[in-house]
Amino acid sequence: MSTPTIEWVGDADGHLRLIDQTKLPVKTAVLNCDTVDDVWWAIKKLSVRGAPAIGIAAAYGVVLAASDSHESIKTACDHLATSRPTAVNLFWALDRMRRVAEDASDADLAECLLTEARAIHAEDAEQCAAIGRHGADLLERTLSKASGILTHCNTGALATGGDGTALAVLFELHRRGFAPHVYADETRPLLQGSRLTMWELNDRGVEATLICDSMAAHVMREGRVAAAIVGADRIAANGDAANKIGTYSVALLCKAHDLPFYVAAPSTTFDLSLASGDEIPIEERAAEEVTQPGGVTFAPDGVNVYNPAFDVTPADLISGIVTERGVIAPVDKGSVGRLITN
Numbered sequence: 001m002s003t004p005t006i007e008w009v010g011d012a013d014g015h016l017r018l019i020d021q022t023k024l025p026v027k028t029a030v031l032n033c034d035t036v037d038d039v040w041w042a043i044k045k046l047s048v049r050g051a052p053a054i055g056i057a058a059a060y061g062v063v064l065a066a067s068d069s070h071e072s073i074k075t076a077c078d079h080l081a082t083s084r085p086t087a088v089n090l091f092w093a094l095d096r097m098r099r100v101a102e103d104a105s106d107a108d109l110a111e112c113l114l115t116e117a118r119a120i121h122a123e124d125a126e127q128c129a130a131i132g133r134h135g136a137d138l139l140e141r142t143l144s145k146a147s148g149i150l151t152h153c154n155t156g157a158l159a160t161g162g163d164g165t166a167l168a169v170l171f172e173l174h175r176r177g178f179a180p181h182v183y184a185d186e187t188r189p190l191l192q193g194s195r196l197t198m199w200e201l202n203d204r205g206v207e208a209t210l211i212c213d214s215m216a217a218h219v220m221r222e223g224r225v226a227a228a229i230v231g232a233d234r235i236a237a238n239g240d241a242a243n244k245i246g247t248y249s250v251a252l253l254c255k256a257h258d259l260p261f262y263v264a265a266p267s268t269t270f271d272l273s274l275a276s277g278d279e280i281p282i283e284e285r286a287a288e289e290v291t292q293p294g295g296v297t298f299a300p301d302g303v304n305v306y307n308p309a310f311d312v313t314p315a316d317l318i319s320g321i322v323t324e325r326g327v328i329a330p331v332d333k334g335s336v337g338r339l340i341t342n
Contacts, residue, residue: 050159128162135169240277
């Protein structure tokens with residue numbers, strides 16, 4: 001993309017620049033963050049979203065507090081950690097920034113923190129590329145060139161520091177000339193699939209069709225798709241994976257139609273402190289996202305609304321998890337532990 005999703009502008013006393021994803025696809029607008037609170041709101045309001053991108057943005061957010069004191073770094077990390085509860089990359093990145101701050105002198109604090117934030121950013125880009133290669137190898141072995149692939153939510157460059165996770169796999173297949181037709185769920189209620197994924201697929205010249213979430217079963221029954229691949233925001237030790245609401249439904253539909261269901265995520269998205277997906281905290285968001293999407297009223301005033309942002313797909317529905325280290329299959333505690341802890 002001509003405009004980077006996440007970009008640090010200047011030296012240690014610079015600022016964070018983001019694509020404001022709430023404006024897409026109508027316009028590509030940038031959001032300049034000069035304070036920790038600016039970054040907190042950018043994460044909370046989904047101007048930046050996607051587990052890896054949230055972690056990277058938060059790391060740069062800590063740099064914005066570095067001109068004050070070591071104590072301000074702790075306060076900044078604690079504050080940024082309250083922005084969203086489900087994506088584990090947020091907490092992983094903040095822990096890295098805390099450790100760097102503890103070892104840095106007052107004179108070197110800002111430079112050390114900026115170096116670490118840039119390292120987190122660069123490492124994620126490398127992980128995305130590796131996920132793309134491993135996933136493309138897997139799908140080339142198991143699918144035909146005529147296969148359609150379903151994806152849910154947005155898992156591309158807008159969600160990461162590189163080419164993405166699940167979309168990185170599809171981009172790599174496209175580069176290799178093994179170009180399956182992509183079916184993108186619109187991903188209600190915030191339409192990340194229609195607004196963001198289709199924008200990225202069009203930008204890359206990938207052949208794709210947008211469908212409503214409720215159409216997934218129908219296109220599977222018609223034989224239009226041969227597999228599904230999605231991202232994840234947190235994966236437990238047993239392989240249960242939390243992702244955007246509606247992902248669990250896609251996994252169940254794949255099971256019913258005897259189709260493989262894959263997850264693509266970097267090792268930083270695994271939380272081995274949680275035994276299963278039952279322990280993953282699920283963010284609940286404002287009712288207005290359901291009743292008034294885009295500011296247009298679609299429900300009567302005062303109705304009760306339940307709006308979880310994520311759901312958890314059990315490991316036994318996941319055919320494989322594509323990571324930068326390789327593919328986890330079968331998906332269980334032993335396989336996760338062997339690949340992620342080594």
